[in-house]
Amino acid sequence: MSKKIKQIAIYGKGGIGKSTTTSNLSAALSKLGYRVMQFGCDPKSDSTNTLRGGEYIPTVLDLLREKTSVKANEVIFEGFNGVYCVEAGGPAPGVGCAGRGIITAVQLLKQQKTFEDLDLDYVIYDVLGDVVCGGFAVPIREGIAEHVFTVTSSDFMAIYAANNLFKGIQKYSNSGGALLGGIIANSINQPYAKRIVDDFAARTKTQVIQYVPRSVTVAQSELLGKTVIEYSPNSDQAQIYFQLAERIAAHEISTVPAPLDTAELRSWASEWANILIALETGTIVDQNAGI
């Protein structure tokens, strides 16, 4: 009897906290008893860093550069609590084609039936921020990830990137591509930030699956080359990640998002700008806004 592996892709604006979130999610899921693989899809190859005590693992493409064929077991490394770590890798900056690199790396593992052999419950693709060409959309094509979660803060640029991602998902939804599981709201410390993201989720017909605040615990653990789950498993921040893991474990049905078009997004943004200004100047009084 073959188990259904849940394949998830994490997208979001560069620097928004995808790798941090993904590594903590992987660690939390593994602590909950699941068998997890984290697949970094970024030429920087730093996704699984904090699952490996700060150590960078050899990438799929590094090995392909040397040899013509690569066995899956040569590129999979075990990290914290048995989480399997893979990095696709890529060319040096300014040369070659990183997008093509991702296609090749993902297909390599897919062809070798790696996931079944390892009896995995979860494969999580951590994909780089700027989806500049076809290659980086490969994880959400048919047969790879089924669920996409996008990491965003309340900053307009991150929301803009998330909205663009929704357009891509909507486009691929017709050809069996991954659907949207929801938003992971990162760096949510002020109540107004939460409300902005909630409103965006409502407008685009999706849900926020977790709110993750900025925390010095995250900074400390990363500097030590660890996830929060490893460094401080009883902290409040760790509980946030455990909760995220449980929700994702329970998550079954992803949907087609309803991205805003450029004009709609602009006017959505101005509405919120006006609200924030009004809150700041006291035109509207709202103790809970946090401004």
Place this chain on the structure above:
Amino acid sequence: MGIHNARNGCVLQGAVDTLRAISGFVPIVHSTIGCSYYAASGQEAGGFYSVLTGNGAVSANAVPSSNIIERQVIFGGGSRLREQIKNTVKVIKGEAYVVLSGCATEIIGDDIDYMAKESQQQGYPTFFLSTAGFRGNAYVGYETAVLGILKNLSLFGASEQQIEENTINLLGIPPVLDPYWAGSQRRMTKLLERIGLRVNRLFGAGSNIESWKQFPDATCNFVFSSWGLPAAIYAKEHFGTPYLEFDGLPLGSQTAVFLGRIGSELGISYPWIKSIIHRGEETLSCALGAIGSSYYTNRYQRDFVIVAPYFTAYSVLSYLESTLGLSNIGVVVTDIQDEEEKKQTYKHLSQITEFILFSEDTSEIADFIQNRNPELILGSHYESAIAKKLRIPLFEVSYPITQRILLTKGLSGYEGAVSLTEDLFSQIKNFKETESE
């Protein structure tokens, strides 16, 4: 939009064919495996064997290529190219090495120019031309190659410009894409030399880097198709060379008009030109006289459709109608893409014919031919299916040609008209005999 049989090829193809037609020029293709093989087309009809570069080294399917595979696509192909250039200059002694980009290498942004410059600095005359296939068809490849050489002439220590009296450059006859290019060019060169002009040997036998270095010294450039225009305009702007445009190479009696025009433009004595015209007309008349009596019994007079690039279509159509008395009932112009140019061309063509289609799609062309219902097709090998269906002869006159070997035949001048008549009527005669079996 799909095209049935991409007869117009890609930029890389045109550039490779053009460069291989110049003795001493060595194209080095930086692209994925297979590009150079397919780009090196046209051997028996329109191919050129460079004696200078020696022993077929840059002929047939031996075009130097970096042949990149997936690894270079991901990590960049610069070092593979460097190696390929190094190996090529060791094996082939050329007067110029031209590094050409393919689709994959341009998509990933390899710094090919840098590799070419590196080779140049090591003492091998090398330059880079951007010829990614996706930038257009093979005619654009021809344009790009010619313009590219002109822009890089300084690499060859081109001497100071010295205008050579009565020297002409012939532009707009694309090697291989015009399968008759070598013969046409040779005949045109001979004709111009007979009226006292000197023609730079830019392509084919006798061509070399010296001829190209003398390109800027010409008194005038003759442009036989719009594909030669960018080079002519460049020469006008940079070397001050005036140019004259023609609707293809003149065939048969069109030669008289052609000679008359250049005679007056270049100030050549009219009695001299007149005597040459007279001799040509006499040759033609004598030849046609010989088949005059069998013209009707052998049913050479037919309704025909011609499918060809404009530079071939116009002159062949005019000759067949005005001199041979055949009746044109349709033209398909296969090379012109620009909308504005199509309008101009349409205006010009509609003065001599009524049914005109611009297309390069074999199926669309076949439908057009079927509707016109001719008794003869002049076209490319791709028209053989519709010719077979309609049970009429197909005379191959445009690229690609597979049924004939073209080494010396040209579609220009009085002699070109005579040999076209010989070949065309031979084919009709033979076809008739098979039909009646």
